Amino acid sequence: MTDLLSLFRTMVRIRAFEDAAEAASQGGVSWGGAATGKPGEVRVKGPLHLSTGQEAVATGVCAHLGPEDLLTSTHRGHGHTLAKGADSTKMMCELFGRATGYNAGKGGSMHIADFSVGMLGANGVVTAGLPIAVGAAHALKIRKTGAIAVSFFGDGAINRGPFLEALNWAQVFKLPVLFVCEDNQISATTKSAPMTAGTNAASARAQSLDIEATRVDGNDVEAVSDAASQLIAQIRAGSGPRLLHAITYRQKGHVSVDPATYRKQEEVAEALKDDPILRARALLAQRGLGEQAARIEAEAKAEIDAAVAAASAAPAPDAAAAYTDILTTGEGMWK
Amino acid sequence: MTDFATTNTANEPRVSTLTYAQAAAAALQEAMRADQHVVAMGEDLGRGGVFGQYRSADGRNLVDIFGEERVIDTPISEATIMGAGVGMALAGLRPVVEMRVADFALCAIDELVNQAAKNRYMFGGQGRVPLVARLPIGIWTASAAQHSQSFESWFAHVPGLVVVAPSTPADNYGLLRSALQCGDPVVYMEHKELWGMSGEVVHEPVELGRARVAFSAGPSGRTDVTLVSWSRQVHVCVDAARALAEQGIHAEVLDLRTIWPWDRDAVLASARRSGHLLVVHEAVQAAGFGAEVAATVAEHTDARVARLGAPRIPVGYAGSLELESRVGVEQIRQSALRLLKRA
Numbered sequence: 149m150t151d152l153l154s155l156f157r158t159m160v161r162i163r164a165f166e167d168a169a170e171a172a173s174q175g176g177v178s179w180g181g182a183a184t185g186k187p188g189e190v191r192v193k194g195p196l197h198l199s200t201g202q203e204a205v206a207t208g209v210c211a212h213l214g215p216e217d218l219l220t221s222t223h224r225g226h227g228h229t230l231a232k233g234a235d236s237t238k239m240m241c242e243l244f245g246r247a248t249g250y251n252a253g254k255g256g257s258m259h260i261a262d263f264s265v266g267m268l269g270a271n272g273v274v275t276a277g278l279p280i281a282v283g284a285a286h287a288l289k290i291r292k293t294g295a296i297a298v299s300f301f302g303d304g305a306i307n308r309g310p311f312l313e314a315l316n317w318a319q320v321f322k323l324p325v326l327f328v329c330e331d332n333q334i335s336a337t338t339k340s341a342p343m344t345a346g347t348n349a350a351s352a353r354a355q356s357l358d359i360e361a362t363r364v365d366g367n368d369v370e371a372v373s374d375a376a377s378q379l380i381a382q383i384r385a386g387s388g389p390r391l392l393h394a395i396t397y398r399q400k401g402h403v404s405v406d407p408a409t410y411r412k413q414e415e416v417a418e419a420l421k422d423d424p425i426l427r428a429r430a431l432l433a434q435r436g437l438g439e440q441a442a443r444i445e446a447e448a449k450a451e452i453d454a455a456v457a458a459a460s461a462a463p464a465p466d467a468a469a470a471y472t473d474i475l476t477t478g479e480g481m482w483k
Numbered sequence: 484m485t486d487f488a489t490t491n492t493a494n495e496p497r498v499s500t501l502t503y504a505q506a507a508a509a510a511l512q513e514a515m516r517a518d519q520h521v522v523a524m525g526e527d528l529g530r531g532g533v534f535g536q537y538r539s540a541d542g543r544n545l546v547d548i549f550g551e552e553r554v555i556d557t558p559i560s561e562a563t564i565m566g567a568g569v570g571m572a573l574a575g576l577r578p579v580v581e582m583r584v585a586d587f588a589l590c591a592i593d594e595l596v597n598q599a600a601k602n603r604y605m606f607g608g609q610g611r612v613p614l615v616a617r618l619p620i621g622i623w624t625a626s627a628a629q630h631s632q633s634f635e636s637w638f639a640h641v642p643g644l645v646v647v648a649p650s651t652p653a654d655n656y657g658l659l660r661s662a663l664q665c666g667d668p669v670v671y672m673e674h675k676e677l678w679g680m681s682g683e684v685v686h687e688p689v690e691l692g693r694a695r696v697a698f699s700a701g702p703s704g705r706t707d708v709t710l711v712s713w714s715r716q717v718h719v720c721v722d723a724a725r726a727l728a729e730q731g732i733h734a735e736v737l738d739l740r741t742i743w744p745w746d747r748d749a750v751l752a753s754a755r756r757s758g759h760l761l762v763v764h765e766a767v768q769a770a771g772f773g774a775e776v777a778a779t780v781a782e783h784t785d786a787r788v789a790r791l792g793a794p795r796i797p798v799g800y801a802g803s804l805e806l807e808s809r810v811g812v813e814q815i816r817q818s819a820l821r822l823l824k825r826a
Binding site: 259269272282285286297472 | 557562563570574602603604609642645665
């Protein structure tokens, strides 16, 4: 289903999830490391990297993937995980550090994953998902499954070596992989542009390896969906790798406790006018689907409220679980 | 997903004489025949690997037997060789990842330490990374500082990794077979100066985590000192044990074979019998794995303990400089005598 209502549903579910996660993290450790607020009220601890404002990219791409297609993500992976089909309650449980979370409380926000829908994990290391996606694509090709791999990464990732290695590898072996640069124009807390040589660097660097790349307005969910649809069809037909370069904007700080004072308020205010959800909502209203859109938003809010309630009530992992899922070989030796 | 059928091979030779390199190639070849999910990748594999460790005993390169899809020549991209190995493992294959020499694996350290080792734990058991990363270690004559290092303690320090260091052709066959059946990421460290060593190979897996007695103490069963080592240094320890025997000192040499998990029970038992434990390794002594073994024995027995490794210097090129990094028979003998208060 790639009609706008369906895309809108995914986007507003992601937004509701991010807003709720952010609310539950308020009062945590501040950017400078000092504790703020009452620790007992902080339900989401640790680094929380939000993708608020970037929902159209995850949504438009994942609309064309099935559970057999494999996905690697960034440290900002909630949206990708939800769009790939994960359950919001199990995700929220993980952010809350509960035993019932996807990662049994061992990963948290930065490592959110649902292998059952092919989502192989958010990653705490910039660019690390690309070589893994390339290997997954290589395996899918060898196993002749017909599935593809997709890797989301940010514009900051293209300045690390494994980006070049992974793209070269994918092209050399003609692998079924889509690279998606989610270009939010900022690398942690530094503008990407002055740190990156070349113009349209993500696309240009792919093209230098003869990998076809498409640039798209990453805040226009229909445009992302259309572009992804075409590229994914080419990949499924055996074209080898493709790159989608989606220009978007990170509305929040690098992590939830980062006030992002390194950015002018006017810049953020201007960018918020181009919010992908605002744009989709306006389009739906134009098309006479405003009421349905409002209902979808209310449903998303209710779904995420229920996820928060369930996560709040869920049990923490037993300390004994700290010693499981490390190694099978010689299990118990590290205690 | 399509699943490959697993077939058994018939008419395998059960015992043969092979070099250390050929033994590994035989182990890989037999594993690849038995399980279609096993693939190998790395630089120069098409020509049999830099050291011929991807060339079977009859001289054929494994790529000629299994094809380019399963024995994959890769670009010089260590990070992606290792990272792709992680992705392949997650997508249902069992990759053998060639790192040429351990020193170059440092270009793939995030992929090994942060990705492969952490996957299973971090994702709450959702993912498994059954890859074997081959990282040849050790001094390789006149190869100088960037081609001679032994990093086993680095990887033993990382939760989530298995670390293996075979010392004989038999073990290089048997331990690699086990590594290829293991569900965990294995850092498999072969010694570059052992590639040409020849020996009898029984074509059976060798259990990971079990030490081997490389040299037995005196016929009376009396043990004066336990020498613990692994990889190439085991052979030097055996020579030292022979030299000690000439002085009437009975040494037992234990070859750990697996650095993590290591056979604590066997080491503790021998140390309790002998009352004296000397750990010997080729790696730099400071913060080496010998420290872990010595400390564990000191914590659990009344044995006197000591360790012996290289000085904390890079391996030099000139023979005279390189020799400073080599732990020789005489050093081991002298250390054992000091431990026994007989020097």
